Amino acid sequence: MLQTAFNALALGSVYALMAVGIGLVFGVLRLVNFAYGQLIMAGAYTLAIGSEHSWPQWASVLACFGVVIGLSLLLEVGLFRPLRGASPATMLVATFAVAFLLQSIALLKFGSLVKTASIFPGLFDPVGHGQFETVRKITIVAIVAAMVALAALTLLLAKTTIGLHMRAAAADFRTARLLGVRANEVVTLAVVISGVLAAAVAVILVVEDPFVEPQFALRDTIIVLVGVVVGGLDRLWTATLGGFAIGVATSVFTDELSSAHSVYVDSFVFGLVIIVLLLRPEGLFAPFRARTVERA
Amino acid sequence: MRLAARLPEVVVPALLVAAVALLGTFTTRANQIHFRAALVDVAIVVGLYVFIGNSGVLSFGQISFVAVGAFAAGLMTISVGVKRGIMPTLFPVLKDHSLGNVESLLLAAGLGAVFALIVGLPLMRLSGLAAGIATFAVLGITHNVLFNYTKIGPGATALTNIPETTGLLQGMIGAVIAIAVAWIYQLSRFGRMLRATREDPAAAQAVGVSIHRQRLLAFTLSGALCGFAGGLFVHQAGTITTEDVYLNLTFLTLAMLVVGGVGSLLGAVVGALLVSGVNSFLVTAEGGIHILGMKIDLTDGTHLVVLGAAMAVVLVLRPSGLTGGREFHLPRRLARGRG
Numbered sequence: 071m072l073q074t075a076f077n078a079l080a081l082g083s084v085y086a087l088m089a090v091g092i093g094l095v096f097g098v099l100r101l102v103n104f105a106y107g108q109l110i111m112a113g114a115y116t117l118a119i120g121s122e123h124s125w126p127q128w129a130s131v132l133a134c135f136g137v138v139i140g141l142s143l144l145l146e147v148g149l150f151r152p153l154r155g156a157s158p159a160t161m162l163v164a165t166f167a168v169a170f171l172l173q174s175i176a177l178l179k180f181g182s183l184v185k186t187a188s189i190f191p192g193l194f195d196p197v198g199h200g201q202f203e204t205v206r207k208i209t210i211v212a213i214v215a216a217m218v219a220l221a222a223l224t225l226l227l228a229k230t231t232i233g234l235h236m237r238a239a240a241a242d243f244r245t246a247r248l249l250g251v252r253a254n255e256v257v258t259l260a261v262v263i264s265g266v267l268a269a270a271v272a273v274i275l276v277v278e279d280p281f282v283e284p285q286f287a288l289r290d291t292i293i294v295l296v297g298v299v300v301g302g303l304d305r306l307w308t309a310t311l312g313g314f315a316i317g318v319a320t321s322v323f324t325d326e327l328s329s330a331h332s333v334y335v336d337s338f339v340f341g342l343v344i345i346v347l348l349l350r351p352e353g354l355f356a357p358f359r360a361r362t363v364e365r366a
Numbered sequence: 367m368r369l370a371a372r373l374p375e376v377v378v379p380a381l382l383v384a385a386v387a388l389l390g391t392f393t394t395r396a397n398q399i400h401f402r403a404a405l406v407d408v409a410i411v412v413g414l415y416v417f418i419g420n421s422g423v424l425s426f427g428q429i430s431f432v433a434v435g436a437f438a439a440g441l442m443t444i445s446v447g448v449k450r451g452i453m454p455t456l457f458p459v460l461k462d463h464s465l466g467n468v469e470s471l472l473l474a475a476g477l478g479a480v481f482a483l484i485v486g487l488p489l490m491r492l493s494g495l496a497a498g499i500a501t502f503a504v505l506g507i508t509h510n511v512l513f514n515y516t517k518i519g520p521g522a523t524a525l526t527n528i529p530e531t532t533g534l535l536q537g538m539i540g541a542v543i544a545i546a547v548a549w550i551y552q553l554s555r556f557g558r559m560l561r562a563t564r565e566d567p568a569a570a571q572a573v574g575v576s577i578h579r580q581r582l583l584a585f586t587l588s589g590a591l592c593g594f595a596g597g598l599f600v601h602q603a604g605t606i607t608t609e610d611v612y613l614n615l616t617f618l619t620l621a622m623l624v625v626g627g628v629g630s631l632l633g634a635v636v637g638a639l640l641v642s643g644v645n646s647f648l649v650t651a652e653g654g655i656h657i658l659g660m661k662i663d664l665t666d667g668t669h670l671v672v673l674g675a676a677m678a679v680v681l682v683l684r685p686s687g688l689t690g691g692r693e694f695h696l697p698r699r700l701a702r703g704r705g
Contacts (some may be wrong), residue, residue, distance in 0.1 A: 153681070153685060156685040159624060160624060164681040170617060299496060340507045343503045347492060351496040
């Protein structure tokens, strides 16, 4: 019971971090970044290479952040910027193409066999004895890391000028620009923050599951993408809650379904998603308001 | 516009398909597989286009209809004796009956349509991202069930021993049927009503068009075409796993549609043939080929990298696809000459 609760909280926290990363970029660019999981995968491979060459752990982690942020910026300059204002379908398929590209590069370079990344192996130990034997340290670390990151981000958005600019850009990009918000600055910051979050998620996921392969974090990304839409992508906090909720739901289904049914976890989660979307197409956590005619 | 003037919209894509099939007859037996696969890709992408192109709603779920059609057509054409041997857990009704080739394709189309109708009835109320994610959830559930439920299929193992009946001729006929159905639909009043909802939902509703009903119709038709294409797919390959009709195929076919241009039948056909062709070329090049006296020998796996990069570049340079979403029209002078 305790284990189920902690697992659910931890997975929810990690998914919430990913949801923020996806939601921030969506806020300013109206772009669903499907390649987010491959950024995490790139970070995970960096960690694996680090432990292969026995770099010091801080160097591996630093390299992981560097690679992921660098790739994010590359994506922004090479893809997001030229596509700014294109139709959502085009942007989504373009990020598919990038996801596909990064995954194929990983397959070409590292093969389909798993690479083992041993980073902070001590975190895999249980927290305590008795009842706490089933709870691992990384679970607590994940929850704390998510809370710290979310608090920092909330402060940034609420208390700084650039945070205000970002919120303005997310509410109405054109008007914000007319009022003097620098578009590129705001977008770049959003992309960098989302990269930092992806790198942090990569570290957490690698500690939890040190076997890195080209499809690393793919399933998680798909579930989070579903989660942010279910929560409501129009606002950052609803998207984050959506990510958290789907993480909790997935974890609880995984732990609680009997083994005969546990293979159908995805069906249960997706079935729940369909029901929620039908009842609340605007997003589960979106505020109630008069139904508007759909936007063209 | 008079019907004759719009005929090139269907004739040109059909001729492209026929040309590819004809070209296929001149190649070696080993290379023919690429041409057959390209024809099947056309059928699938046209199936996607009927819904996504005409409604403007992004759906990731159409490949689940391909999957259902493919598994149904494959399962029902394997001989009864073999089925009893390799899949003893099947429902008796599936295990003890077998169908011919054409019947299996009709069954695939019918199942695709019924499945799409049932799914679409609630889901077609959604639009935008919610519709995209909900249809994706359908794909996830379809894959999850097909992968685990061994009473309706092979589960995690490959379905094999399927008669390979989709040759170049059948592939071509199948693709042309899909193109013709898609064209007739988009000419019909239903197709026009759906396109009206795509351009301006509020105005379309104001003149009495039911968005839900029109989308549902297109979704069901698209389901039928996708199921049918799934039947062609499985009879082309002769073997299938649940992974063959899941994420990669979804992304690849959507990319074909977007690269060609979501808004037109021509775009769907051109995108499918082009991406499929480039893909096949690169796969062959990985085995080493000679072109114009140069020997090209790529590392295994290069084709995926090049394909991903090429798709991204095309989308950056031409965000509305190679055809820009336009149908084929004769140059004005020629069209007037014909009256």
